[in-house]
Amino acid sequence: MKMKKILAMALASAMVLSLGACGSSGADSSASGTDSSAASDGASESTETTSTAFPGTAEEDTYVVDLRAEPPELNSILTNDVASGDILRMVISGLYRLDANDTPQPDLAEETQVSDDGRVYTMKLRQDAKWSNGEPVTAHDFVFSYQTICSKEAASSYAFIVYDNLLNGNEVYEGTKDPSELGVKAIDDYTLEVTFENPIPYALHLFSFASYYPMNQKGYEEIGADAYGDDADKIVTNGAYTISEWVHNDHITLTANPDYYAPERCAAGTVRYTMMNDANTRMNAFQGGQVDCINVTADQTEQAKKLGIHTENYVDNGNWYIQFNTQKTDKGLDNANIRRGLGMAINTESLCNDILKDGSVPATGLVPTTIAGANGEKYRDAVGDVVSYNAEEAKKAFEQGLQETGLSAEDLNLSILCDDQTNAQRTAEFYQAQWKEVLGIDVEITPQPFKSRLASMDSGDFDMVYAGWSPDYNDPMTFLDMFTTTNGNNYGKFSNEEYDNLIASAMVEGDAAARQDLLAQAEKIVAYDEAAIYPLYFSGVTYAVSDKVQNMTRTGFQEFDFTDAAD
C-alpha cells in the first residue's frame, strides 16, 4: 500500500515539475525589483532593515545560521578551529571578549592592572558569573585551564599559544618545572595574576581567545577529559548562551542563558547553527526560508544579485600568497629578483574581481588590513603598502634575475603546487596565464589533495606553492615570524639574518611603536626585497543574510557572533 502511495506521489511530482518552473520565473522577476536596495556595502554588522524578498525563518526570536560543518571540538583546552570558536564564543565568558570591531572589551575581568614592564596582568574578576553546574566562576578556573593546556597529557594541538607566552611555559610543558610555577596565579578567589615571559602587546586579544578561557575543574573531571565537549550535556558553560541541543552533523541550538550577567548582549533568544556542506543546498535552503545566513560562493554571487538577496562581505584575515622554494637553485628560485618578478607579474586586481569574486582584495603586504597595529591604528594603515602588481617592473626584475643567475627563461621549467579543489586550480590557471603573458614562461600546475600538498611542502618537494595563512592572534607577528630560519612553517627554507634579527628584537621590544617599526622592516624584507613569499590577496567571505537578522557580527576574528547587541 505504502509503495502505491509513493508511486502516486512520484507521478504527481513529475506532473508539477513544469508548474514549479513557471512559479520560479514569477518569483524571480518580483524579487529583482529590490536589487538596487540590496547592494553590498561591505559592512560587517547587519543592522539595516532594507526589506528584500527574503524575510527569513519563521520561528520568532530565533536566528538560523549556517556553519557549513560540525564544530569538531568544544573543549576549549583542545580546540583550534574556527567553527568551534564560533560556538565557544557564545557559550563561554573569558577575561575579555571581542566587540563588533574585534576590539577586546572586559568580560569577566572587571579591572585590569598591567605592570610597568608590560609582563604582569593583575585582574579583578566579576563575582556574579556562574557555571551551568551552579559553581561560581573564580580565578582558580583560569589557573586550572592554563595548567591543563600546558601539560603533555592533555595533548592540545594549540598548547603552544599558551606555553610560548606564559612565564615558565616551555619548562612546565616539558615537565622540567612544576605546574605551580606557570605564570598564572589565583591571588584570591576573584583576583587573577597572569605573568608573560615577554611583554605582549596583544595580551588582551589573547585573553579573548578560546585557549585562554576558564575551565570548571569539577565539571571537567566529572565528565572526563576525553568526553568533554562531545555532546550538549557534556560541557559546562558560563557565557551568554547555553547549548540546548546538539544533533551531530545536523544542527546545534544555543539558547540565551538566563543566569548570564549581561543578558542585554544576546542578539536573539535562540540561535541555531545548521551544518550544510553543499553550497547549492545552502542556497536552496536560504531561498526556501530555512536559514537566515549562509556563505555565498564566487559562482553564487551573480545568482544572489539576480534574486535580490542581500549580501555582505568581509575580509576574513586570511592571506594567500606564493611561497618559493629557495633551495631550487637550478630553477633560479634562490634569486630574489626572479622571485619578486614572478610574484609581481600577477594582476591581483583582476584576480579578485574576475576569478575569486568573493570579496577578496588585492594584498598590499603580508599582514592583512584587518590586523591591529600600535596605538589603536590598524597595522596596514600605519605602515603602508609593501607589494602591488606591476607588469613592467616584474619583467625587469625577472630579466635581471636571469642575468644574475646565468639561467635562461626556457630552462626554468617551474611548477606551482596547489590544492586540488576546483577554485584553487582555477586560480592557479590564472597565475599560469599571467606568467605566460607577462614573463613569457610556461609554468606547470601540480594540484594535490590538501594533506598531500602539506606533505609535499614539508618535504620541500615543490618549486612554488599557492598557500594561505590565517592568524592565530590579532597581531602582525602571527604573519611575520613564519619565515625565520628555524620556523616550522618556513617550507621554502628562506634564511636571512637581518630578517631573523628584526623578528627576534620585536619579540622582546616593550614599546609598541618601536616594535611596529621593527615588524614593518621585517615585512618589507620577507615580502618585497627578498620576496621569500609574494602576497597575492586577502581572502574575503561573502554571505547572504535575511531581513530578520539584527546585531550579528561577522569579522575576521569572529566568524559568527551574537553577543554584541548591547555594544
Add this chain to the structure above:
Amino acid sequence: MANQLRYILKRIIYSFITILVLTSVTFLLMQLLPGDPFTGGKDIPDSVMEALKAKYGLDKPVLQQLVMYIGNALHGDFGISIPDGREVTDIIRQAFPVSFDLGIRSLLFAFIMGILLGIVAAVKRGTAWDSGAMFLALIGVSVPSFIMGALLQYFLALKLGQATGNQFFAIVGWTDWHSKLLPPFALAFGSMATVSRLMRTSMLDVLSQDYIKTAKAKGLSQRQIIWRHAVRNAIMPVVTVMGPLVAAILTGAFVVENIFAIPGLGKYFVTSVQTNNYTLIAGTTVFYGTFLILANLVVDIIYGLIDPRIKLTGRKE
C-alpha cells in the same frame, strides 16, 4: 537442513576472516596516506606533536598498532575519532540509523518500483506502457543520484514550495515524513532502473516458456499466470543483484546525504579519508565491510528459500 546449517556456519567463519583481512589491509593502507591527522596548514611544534601521537597511540610501530586495534575492536572499542575526540562507536551509533533508514527506504523503493515497472513493461510489451517504463529506466541509469537529488530539491522542494506556499517536500534535513520522500527517491532511482530492466528481460524470458503456455491452456486467468507462475520464476535474477545494489545504495548515500544535509554516516566515511582520521577510516570501513558481507550472506540465504532447487551446500564433496 544440517547441510545448510553447516554451509551457513562456514560462510560466517569465512566472513569473519574476510573482515579481519579487510581491517588489516585498511589499517596498513591508510598509514600510507600522505601527511598525518594533526597538521592543518600550520606547523605543530615537535613536543606538541609527540604528545598528540602518544595520546592516540601513533608513536608505536604500525604492526603493534594493528594488533592493539584488532584486540580493542574485538571488545567493541574502535578508538576515538582524531579531530573531535568522539568515540567512533558513538559516531556510528548516532549516524548509522539515519543512513540505514535512508538506505532501507531507497532499497524498498528501488525493488518494489523496479519490479512493478519491469512486470508492466514485459506484460504490456511493445505498448506505450513498455516504452514509458523503459524511458524512465533509461533516465534512471543515465542520471546519477547527485544530479537527480539536486533537481528534485530545486524543483520539487524549493520551487514547488515557493509556488504553492506549502512546503510539502522539505528542502533539507531528515526529520518528519516530508523530509523522507525526496532523498530515498533520488538515491533509489538508478537502482530502480537497473531492477526494472532486469525484471523486464527476465519476465519476457519466463513468459515465453512452455509452462506458461501450459498454464494458459489450462485456462488460468492472466493475473494468476503472471503472479503465481511468471513473477515467482522471473524474480530470481533480481534477488541476485540485491547484494551489489545494497553496496551501490550504501556508497551512493554520501552524495544524497550531502545534498539534503542528512546527518548520516556517509559524510564521516568520506571526510575521514580526506582528514587522515585513522580511527574513523578504520572504524567506518570495518563497519561498512561487515555490513556488506552480512548483506550478501543474507541474500544467499534468501536465495535458497525462494528457490528450493538451489542447495546451500557450497562445494560438492
